[in-house]
Amino acid sequence: MELEDFTKKFADCFHQTSPDSIQAGTEFRKLEEWGSMMALIVIAMIDADFGKTISSDDLKNATTVSSLFEIVKNK
Numbered sequence: 001m002e003l004e005d006f007t008k009k010f011a012d013c014f015h016q017t018s019p020d021s022i023q024a025g026t027e028f029r030k031l032e033e034w035g036s037m038m039a040l041i042v043i044a045m046i047d048a049d050f051g052k053t054i055s056s057d058d059l060k061n062a063t064t065v066s067s068l069f070e071i072v073k074n075k
Helices: 003-012 036-050 056-061 065-073
Strands: none
Touching: 003 036, 003 065, 036 056, 036 065, 056 065
């Protein structure tokens, strides 16, 4: 699993936010489209695409896309 691939798949979860505006350093909770439904979509994407299960606490502990990647990578 590579950060670039993870960031692309993360960005692909969003429909109203331009994928180009989501980078590894993006603070995803500050995105206008972020909310509880988007959190569930991201959790499902991580499970489906990377075979990793994260909790809502894991998601709360991440601040940027790259910090979420590190949590997922270490699962």
